Amino acid sequence: DVKVTQSSRYLVKRTGEKVFLECVQDMDHENMFWYRQDPGLGLRLIYFSYDVKMKEKGDIPEGYSVSREKKERFSLILESASTNQTSMYLCASGPGQGYEQFFGPGTRLTVL
Amino acid sequence: KNEVEQSPQNLTAQEGEFITINCSYSVGISALHWLQQHPGGGIVSLFMLSSGKKKHGRLIATINIQEKHSSLHITASHPRDSAVYICAVGPTGNQFYFGTGTSLTVIP
Numbered sequence: 344d345v346k347v348t349q350s351s352r353y354l355v356k357r358t359g360e361k362v363f364l365e366c367v368q369d370m371d372h373e374n375m376f377w378y379r380q381d382p383g384l385g386l387r388l389i390y391f392s393y394d395v396k397m398k399e400k401g402d403i404p405e406g407y408s409v410s411r412e413k414k415e416r417f418s419l420i421l422e423s424a425s426t427n428q429t430s431m432y433l434c435a436s437g438p439g440q441g442y443e444q445f446f447g448p449g450t451r452l453t454v455l
Numbered sequence: 456k457n458e459v460e461q462s463p464q465n466l467t468a469q470e471g472e473f474i475t476i477n478c479s480y481s482v483g484i485s486a487l488h489w490l491q492q493h494p495g496g497g498i499v500s501l502f503m504l505s506s507g508k509k510k511h512g513r514l515i516a517t518i519n520i521q522e523k524h525s526s527l528h529i530t531a532s533h534p535r536d537s538a539v540y541i542c543a544v545g546p547t548g549n550q551f552y553f554g555t556g557t558s559l560t561v562i563p
Contacts, residue, residue, distance in 0.1 A: 391550070
């Protein structure tokens with residue numbers, strides 16, 4: 344079974360802190376994604392990566408950056424957390440174009 | 456912009472009822488996905504389809520490519536089916552577009 348893990352299920356941070364969310368997949372997938380999920384808005388793509396050290400902006404990249412130094416690991420970074428970044432963050436991976444995505448359990452981030 | 460529209464947004468059913476959730480999309484797709492999200496966050500893929508119909512247990516998914524419409528049916532619904540059901544489409548490239556989800560509650 345494909346497994347996608349995220350570093351934390353729940354996280355509480357203060358405004359202005361630097362926040363790292365990590366995602367690891369064990370199926371050698373090329374593609375990895377970071378989404379945020381907010382009530383009434385559904386899943387929105389923040390960034391995705393189709394190869395090591397490659398990244399592409401999604402629909403809402405402002406305030407976020409990403410890092411993919413190894414194929415299995417994709418990190419989402421909030422350089423200076425703000426209260427409007429309180430959300431559920433979901434990581435996903437997939438083997439290629441048009442194929443299904445496999446999701447991690449999510450990290451519920453609260454920024455105070 | 457809403458490339459994917461789902462209806463209804465919320466649905467409450469009695470145990471045993473037949474349930475239908477609808478999804479309409481406006482973009483060209485390579486595949487349409489139905490996802491299930493239980494309270495607590497984890498999302499699992501139920502179906503990936505590009506034509507016709509698929510069945511898995513009590514779940515049936517259909518797609519009409521010409522009408523750009525898909526339905527997810529649940530027969531003999533059960534309280535454990537209570538979850539958010541999300542429709543997603545995969546057009547060109549690696550990006551997916553997601554509906555806002557249908558929150559289903561099945562009452563015993």
